[in-house]
Amino acid sequence: MTDTLRLYSYWRSSAAYRVRIGLALKGxxxxxxxVHLVRDGGEQHRPEFHDANPQELVPVLQHGNRLYRQSLAILEYLDETWPDTPLLPSLARDRARVRALAQIVACDIHPLNNLRVLQFFENEWNAPAPEREQWVRHWITLGFDALEASLDDNPATGEFCEGDVPTLADCCLVPQAYNARRFGVDTARWPTIARIDKACLALPAFDAARPERQPDCPESQRG
Amino acid sequence: MTDTLRLYSYWRSSAAYRVRIGLALKGxxxxxxxVHLVRDGGEQHRPEFHDANPQELVPVLQHGNRLYRQSLAILEYLDETWPDTPLLPSLARDRARVRALAQIVACDIHPLNNLRVLQFFENEWNAPAPEREQWVRHWITLGFDALEASLDDNPATGEFCEGDVPTLADCCLVPQAYNARRFGVDTARWPTIARIDKACLALPAFDAARPERQPDCPESQRG
Known part of the structure; x- marks a missing residue:
């Protein structure tokens, strides 16, 4: 047994990206x-990874001899175990706001647009690519409309989603903005989201967590 | 301003059902x-409800003059504000497990099968009812397979998802099992889930939170 932290990750997975940000913010x-999610039918479906996570999804965090699953649960675990550089504010009401902002992304945008959903449309319903892309853009747009509305008229919003230090909400916003760009959605439509995304990416911790900085990012994508 | 708790709810919403269980467990x-999600195109889309939640989803909890959104964030808020009858265990590692179990349901099953998704398939893609139902059953099956695997071989599982008192995970499991039955999925296929669901429903708090016990449940559905 060791206390090393090991993150089962895929460079482009936005759920893994959230945890990478949290780890980097805490140093x-x-x-x-x-875990390559596409090659050879997806390494997440191999028996050895299934044992680590029967959901066959990344991320999984190993700490000592225990495995932690689900990105938001992992981020809360990091925050409780290493409370320096907190990812949540101190008041219950503010924590509730941060968690709700995070969950707009982590419950109501991302799971709808995940790789396995798009594979279902392609393989089970023979949905053509333009329909699949319309689907992705639809949920990003609906979710970002609500996220923007929750941010832009609330005095709790500061340089970041809640005040002037990054929180769990920013750990979710940035990877979702990355996904939006990937699917051709221009985040300029949501000025507060775009502003916060930019402020985050200027920080070394967010930069280190970027897909293009990961060891499994293909050379051709490092741009 | 008042400290009354008001829950914007719909009897059949499984996300609202989770919060009703949490409120009832804490007494x-x-x-x-x-908020009637179907009648007249859905009351959640009315301007006055949009102001309460720009996501146009239930539940929303009002406490004093503040509004709280997203079921898991609301449950954590309840737990932090009224710590008696805790919904989370005391150790960080156990809390992480409970949150991960809850998120299997709240991130990776339910949002895929939500009313607005089924309406998208019907209205945008003209997907026939059997395809929409196949979709619902697919994600319940995949998610419950993973949930069962996370429960059945783990010594932390007790009478309930974590030990012998109900937690956040049970607040999510029971409404999802209700949804499964509603869509013709027999939960007997997952013996641990079925056992825990039954143990929960035997408790007065879970009984009081059932859809059929809600003031907005139509008389014909009270069975």
Whole structure:
């Protein structure tokens, strides 16, 4: 048994990206274990990874001899175990706001647009690519409309989603903005989201967590 | 301003059902404000409800003059504000497990099968009812397979998802099992889930939170 942190990750997974940001904000060193979600039908479906997570999804965090699943649960675990550089504010009411903002992304945008959903449309319903892309853009747009409305008229919003230090909400916003760009959605439509995304990406911790900085990012995508 | 708790709810919404269980477990009295999700195109889309939640989703909890959104964030808020009858265990590692179990349901099953998704398939893609139902059953099956695997071989599982008192995970499991039955999925296929569901429903708090016990449940559905 060791207390090393190991993150089962895929460079482009936005759920893994959230946890990478949290680890980097707390300055916790960790080892990346790449799980290629596409190659050979997806390494997440191999028996050895299924044992680590029967959901066959990344991320999974290993700490000592225990495995932690689900990105938001992992981020809360990091926050409780290493309370320095907190990812949540101190008041219950503010924590509730941050968690709700995070969950707009983590419950109501991302799971709808996940790889396995798009594979279902392609393989089970023979949905053509333009329909699949319309679907992705639809949920990003609906979710970002609500996220923007929750941010832009609320005095609690500061340089970041809640005040002037990054929180769990920013750990979710930035990867979702990355996904939006990937699917051709221009985040300029949501000025507060775009502003916060930019402020986050200017920080070293967010920069280190970017997909293009990961060891499993293909050379051609490092741009 | 008042400290009354008011829950914007719909009897059949499984996300609202989670919060009703949490309120009942803590013995917190609250006023139900019914939001009919189907009638007249859906009351959640009315301007006055949009102001309460720009996501146009239930539940929303009002406490004093503040509004709280997203079921898991609301449950954590209840737990932090009224710590008696905790919904989370005391150790960080156990809390992480409970949150991960809850998020299997709240991130990776339910949002895929939500009313607005089924309406998208019907209205945008003209998907026939059997396809929409196949979709619902697919994600329940995949999610419950993973939930069962996370429960059945783990010594932390007790009478309930974590030990012998109900937690956040049970607040999510029971409404999802209700949804499964509603869509013709027999939960007997997952013996641990079925056992825990039954143990929960035998408790007065879970019984009081059932859809059929809600003031906005139509008389014909009270069975």
């Amino acid at each position: 916790l060193p960790y080892e990346t274990v790449p | 917190l009295p609250y006023e139900t404000v019914p």
